[in-house]
Amino acid sequence: MNFVDSNTDPWETVETGAEPGADVRAEADAARVAGPAPAPHRLLTLDQWKAVRATWPAALPVGVMVDNTVDVGELAVDLSRLTLVVLQFPKWVDGRAYSQARLLRARHRYAGEIRATGEVLADMLPLLQRTGFDAVLLRGDQSVATARRALGFFADGHYQGDVVEPRPLFLRERRPEDARVDARESATAPAPA
Amino acid sequence: MYRYTEFDRHFVHQRAAQFRDQLQRHLAGELPDDDFRALRLQNGWYVQRHAPMLRVAVPYGELSAKQLRALARIARELDGRPDGPYAGRGGGFGHFTTRQNCQFNWIALGDAADAMDLLADADMHGIQTSGNCIRNITSDSLAGVAVDEIVDPRPYCEILRQWSTLHPEFAFLPRKFKLAVSGAVEDRAAIAWHDIGLQLKKNEAGEVGFEVLVGGGMGRTPVIGTVIREFLPWQQILVFIEAIVRVYNRYGRRDNLYKSRIKILVKAEGPKFIDAVEAEFTAILERDVDGSAQLLTDADFERIESHFVLVPEGVVPETEPYVDRIAPQTAHGPAYGRWLERNVHPHRLPGYRAVTLSLKRAGQPPGDASADQMDGAADLADRFSLGELRVSHEQNLVLPWVRVGDLEELFETARAGGFATPNIGTLTDMIACPGGDLCALANARSIPIAAAITERFDDLAELRDIGDIDLHISGCINSCGHHHSGHIGILGVDKDGREWYQVSLGGADGSTLSGAAVAGKVIGPSFAADEVPDVIEAVIDTYRARRDGAAERFIDTVRRIGLEPFKAAAQTARHATAVPA
Numbered sequence: 001m002n003f004v005d006s007n008t009d010p011w012e013t014v015e016t017g018a019e020p021g022a023d024v025r026a027e028a029d030a031a032r033v034a035g036p037a038p039a040p041h042r043l044l045t046l047d048q049w050k051a052v053r054a055t056w057p058a059a060l061p062v063g064v065m066v067d068n069t070v071d072v073g074e075l076a077v078d079l080s081r082l083t084l085v086v087l088q089f090p091k092w093v094d095g096r097a098y099s100q101a102r103l104l105r106a107r108h109r110y111a112g113e114i115r116a117t118g119e120v121l122a123d124m125l126p127l128l129q130r131t132g133f134d135a136v137l138l139r140g141d142q143s144v145a146t147a148r149r150a151l152g153f154f155a156d157g158h159y160q161g162d163v164v165e166p167r168p169l170f171l172r173e174r175r176p177e178d179a180r181v182d183a184r185e186s187a188t189a190p191a192p193a
Numbered sequence: 194m195y196r197y198t199e200f201d202r203h204f205v206h207q208r209a210a211q212f213r214d215q216l217q218r219h220l221a222g223e224l225p226d227d228d229f230r231a232l233r234l235q236n237g238w239y240v241q242r243h244a245p246m247l248r249v250a251v252p253y254g255e256l257s258a259k260q261l262r263a264l265a266r267i268a269r270e271l272d273g274r275p276d277g278p279y280a281g282r283g284g285g286f287g288h289f290t291t292r293q294n295c296q297f298n299w300i301a302l303g304d305a306a307d308a309m310d311l312l313a314d315a316d317m318h319g320i321q322t323s324g325n326c327i328r329n330i331t332s333d334s335l336a337g338v339a340v341d342e343i344v345d346p347r348p349y350c351e352i353l354r355q356w357s358t359l360h361p362e363f364a365f366l367p368r369k370f371k372l373a374v375s376g377a378v379e380d381r382a383a384i385a386w387h388d389i390g391l392q393l394k395k396n397e398a399g400e401v402g403f404e405v406l407v408g409g410g411m412g413r414t415p416v417i418g419t420v421i422r423e424f425l426p427w428q429q430i431l432v433f434i435e436a437i438v439r440v441y442n443r444y445g446r447r448d449n450l451y452k453s454r455i456k457i458l459v460k461a462e463g464p465k466f467i468d469a470v471e472a473e474f475t476a477i478l479e480r481d482v483d484g485s486a487q488l489l490t491d492a493d494f495e496r497i498e499s500h501f502v503l504v505p506e507g508v509v510p511e512t513e514p515y516v517d518r519i520a521p522q523t524a525h526g527p528a529y530g531r532w533l534e535r536n537v538h539p540h541r542l543p544g545y546r547a548v549t550l551s552l553k554r555a556g557q558p559p560g561d562a563s564a565d566q567m568d569g570a571a572d573l574a575d576r577f578s579l580g581e582l583r584v585s586h587e588q589n590l591v592l593p594w595v596r597v598g599d600l601e602e603l604f605e606t607a608r609a610g611g612f613a614t615p616n617i618g619t620l621t622d623m624i625a626c627p628g629g630d631l632c633a634l635a636n637a638r639s640i641p642i643a644a645a646i647t648e649r650f651d652d653l654a655e656l657r658d659i660g661d662i663d664l665h666i667s668g669c670i671n672s673c674g675h676h677h678s679g680h681i682g683i684l685g686v687d688k689d690g691r692e693w694y695q696v697s698l699g700g701a702d703g704s705t706l707s708g709a710a711v712a713g714k715v716i717g718p719s720f721a722a723d724e725v726p727d728v729i730e731a732v733i734d735t736y737r738a739r740r741d742g743a744a745e746r747f748i749d750t751v752r753r754i755g756l757e758p759f760k761a762a763a764q765t766a767r768h769a770t771a772v773p774a
Contacts (some may be wrong), residue, residue: 071443093231093325095365099442102362106481123215123224123232130361146218153211156203159355160431162362166483168431169200169355170493 001125001151002135003144004115009137011043011063011084043086046070053078063113068096072104079110087133089118098131105132105163122147126154132163194255194581195351195501197316205313208320208359212236213306220303235326235364237319238305242633244279247297247308248322251584253332253350253374254293258571258580263315264295265567271308272564273299283631287567289552289560291624291675292371293331293584294322298631320358325366327357327438331373333381334585337503338547338593340539344393344401346376348498349427352489355497356431363438367445368453370438371410382586383702385409385418385710386678388455389437394424401427407437407470408459411672415712416456421467427494429474431487436473440466504542505579508594511544517597529604531615531653537600544597548577550590550612551622555647558640559625560588569610577603588624589617619656620664620733621647624675628668628685629692635668637685637692642666642725649726650733659733661706662747677712678702680748681732686719693719696728698759699751707748716760720767727766735762 014036035051036042043063044052056062063084066072075085085104087097097116104110115135116128122142129151138147161168197205215232218224224232233239237248249264264287271277273284284299300308312318322329330353332346333339353372357363363370373382376393384390390406402424409418425433441455444462459466477484519533538547550570553559562570570590574582577599578592585591590612595603607613616622623646626632628639643666650656665679669686676682682697700713720728733747735758740750751759 092228093365094447095325095363095442098362098365099439106483107476109482121228123228127361127364143223146223149214150211153207153214154204154359156200156207158361159204159358160360161483161486163483167486170352170489170496171486173496174492 001129001133001147002113003147004135004137006137010041012041013043013045013065014048016045016048043084046074049078053081056081065117066100068094068100070100072100072108075104076108079104079108079112082110082112084113084115085110086115086117089116089120089124092119092121092124092139095127098127101128101132102163106166122150125150130158130162130164194257194505195252195347198500202313202316204358205316205318205320206310208236208318209306209309209313212309216302216306231324231365233305234324235321236309237322238302239323240302240633241298241631242629242635243282243631244299245302245305246631247300247305247319248290249295249297249312249317249319250322250329251293251295251317252354253330253336253347254334254584254586255336255347256582256584256590258574258582260315260317261567261571261574261582263311263317265564265571267297267300267308267311268567269564271300271304271311272297274301274304277301277304286561286563288558288627289562289584289588289590291586291588291673292329293334293586294329295584296627298627323369324364325368325370326364327360327366327370327372330354330357331371331382331387331586333375333377334583334591335381335538335547335593336376336583338540338542338545339377339379339381340541341378342376342541343378343395344376345503346374346393347503348494348501349376349391349393349403349430350374351497351501352431352494353434356434356487363442366438366442367447368450368455370441370455372434379705380703383675383678383704383710385703386411386675387418389434390418391430393427396424403427403430405433408456408466409710410454410456411675411677411712412454413451413670414456415672415677416460417710417712418456419459419467421470428489431489432477432484433470433474435487436470436477440469440473444469505581505594507579508542508545510542513543515543517544519597519600525601525604528608528613528615528653529601531657532604532608532613533600534657535615535617535619536613537595546595546597546600548592548595548600548603548607549585549617550582550592550607551614551616552589552612553616553622553647554611554614555651556644558627559623559643562590566611570612573603573607573610573612576606587617587622589622615653616656618661620650620659620662620729621656623647623664623666624679625666626668626673628666628674632668632673634671635685636670636687637668637694637722639666639668639674639685642683642685642694642722645723645726646729649730658743659737660746663700663702663707664729665700675702676700678707678710679713680707680751681729682713683725688719692722694722694725695719696725696732696763698732698756699748701748706746708752714756716756716763720763724766724768727768728763731762731766732759735759 061083065086219229239246279299288296373384373387374391375382392404405422406418536549578594583591625639625643629635663680665675666683667674667676676684678700684695697713701707703710
């Protein structure tokens with residue numbers, strides 16, 4: 001797990017909304033129409049990314065911030081181009097981003113960085129790790145040491161599969177001679193509704 | 194019963210250690226209330242009106258005598274302990290709930306981690322007994338012994354328990370999420386009232402599957418679950434439930450507490466919800482890295498089942514042909530006959546019975562048991578039921594493995610211990626939440642209402658004549674006392690800082706006796722607390738006057754003649770001083 005330090009983090013957002021100063025406003029207006037200019041380590045909103053995705057240089061690392069209401073399937077075709085996907089916890093007890101992360105990894109095979117931002121608490125770390133996050137920007141008052149310790153419980157693993165260990169306990173316990181029944185799984189594929 | 198594996202045992206101890214770490218940080222001021230709240234809730238710790246409350250999980254209601262003694266020890270040593278902050282205010286007892294859990298009301302937060310260690314030592318925990326997560330799974334208290342059982346639900350419950358325990362994706366859902374499983378013809382788990390209700394069944398080929406209901410729930414908006422699958426092969430259950438819960442996690446409302454349960458989503462979206470679940474189900478299996486890993490095989494089932502003692506060692510069924518020889522009902526006075534009739538239930542094995550230990554008696558709130566009483570019930574379980582008990586949805590304890598030849602002795606022993614009130618299924622076998630005496634959410638008290646009704650109907654002959662009736666009392670609209678599903682429901686409401694009670698009739702939990710699950714209808718403006726026993730009496734008198742012979746049950750009379758005669762009778766019970774709210 002990478003604990004992001006906002007002082008040294010290279011990723012930068014690009015303001016394309018209304019700006020207070022007249023000087024930057026012209027630049028912002030231009031960016032709003034054309035989208036942000038390509039540059040390394042740009043962290044874009046989903047709308048910004050949609051505006052530039054057709055013209056963004058293939059080799060240039062780019063990150064996208066996604067609200068927790070977004071269907072991450074929307075990003076599927078672009079995932080190979082994204083170095084970073086930032087997911088949001090507007091409140092720490094709002095668990096939607098866990099599903100987003102899990103789907104990015106397990107369904108869309110996203111291999112880049114998935115970062116948690118917003119109200120990220122040390123005690124969320126086990127859940128974040130197990131659903132596929134590999135980086136966190138902790139809420140300002142949180143201790144990295146506590147967060148690391150939170151990852152240390154449950155050394156024997158968990159009952160259900162997750163992104164780190166996709167096999168549920170019952171599968172981990174399957175004996176070799178049970179392989180014969182594994183072959184039967186095809187017989188229990190989903191019936192059409 | 195399920196026997197913990199080394200993995201299970203280590204797991205609950207690690208959970209206790211994790212909680213201790215969180216509690217210590219909280220007590221040291223490093224983890225503020227707002228952040229600690231959701232963490233403690235998911236370990237079963239509320240902060241209630243006067244003190245913290247601990248809710249201990251009793252997975253699918255199965256409890257060993259040893260575990261019950263551990264609960265007794267917590268009641269004795271930690272609940273309202275004499276050198277603690279709540280000394281003299283209460284404590285020393287546990288409260289069994291409609292969700293088959295056990296609650297303590299007077300344990301100091303400083304002792305919370307010790308309580309979790311004691312529980313872990315007895316293969317118990319408080320994991321997900323509260324919070325906006327998948328709660329403890331409930332089932333039929335007669336699982337494995339019922340004569341009408343199609344499939345023993347316990348191994349399936351255990352599979353679901355394992356899957357839902359600390360599921361990383363579903364720990365922070367929009368709202369709480371409750372599953373109930375029934376494997377019998379008779380629904381003793383009120384499955385249609387749950388977020389997901391599962392009915393085990395067999396198809397024509399004899400294969401096991403689930404009828405899946407989704408979106409049932411009580412609270413402000415009572416809703417009966419919708420059938421989303423008529424027959425889901427059991428091998429696919431984890432995938433299908435994952436699909437339901439993922440759709441709920443994504444689309445369930447989080448902007449309004451009262452609209453955040455899955456029932457609201459199911460109602461609002463209708464067929465679109467079902468389509469979304471089916472699409473998610475297919476996507477998991479066809480596209481996810483770990484999707485098909487969750488399909489169960491016969492070998493997986495057998496391994497889970499091998500951790501159960503489905504029939505305890507020492508159970509020796511009588512061989513057929515066999516005729517029960519039960520002592521004459523007059524042998525121990527009239528109470529014995531009534532006890533045989535009400536508290537003793539048929540068993541699938543010849544020569545055995547299941548026996549309910551009534552936790553509904555005068556002078557004690559429904560579902561409560563003191564430390565000594567819990568030890569007493571554990572002794573009864575050891576002596577008469579091979580050390581096994583169940584917690585029932587109706588807030589009683591059940592001994593599932595009683596030999597017919599032991600019934601007389603059990604009766605005498607249980608009676609001496611105060612467990613043999615022959616009132617199971619009758620008016621005084623009421624369901625009630627702890628209410629305003631203890632609960633911070635309650636608008637009104639439940640316990641004094643329950644006590645007043647119990648006192649009013651203390652004549653056993655009269656109770657017997659009134660017959661089968663479900664009386665359910667909730668102290669607020671959260672409906673922990675299941676007032677919606679009571680033949681008679683009582684709901685505490687707060688108006689202008691005073692306690693009032695709404696009475697409803699005709700609700701059903703979904704059992705054969707009660708009919709299809711349905712919410713009762715309110716019979717008029719709220720009543721004052723001291724009017725409630727009179728209202729109940731007026732309603733009961735109306736039933737007795739209008740029933741079509743002694744065999745017609747209360748709920749059937751209500752359905753046949755409608756609410757009007759009962760409404761009119763209830764109005765006469767309003768005292769001159771009471772102003773209808």
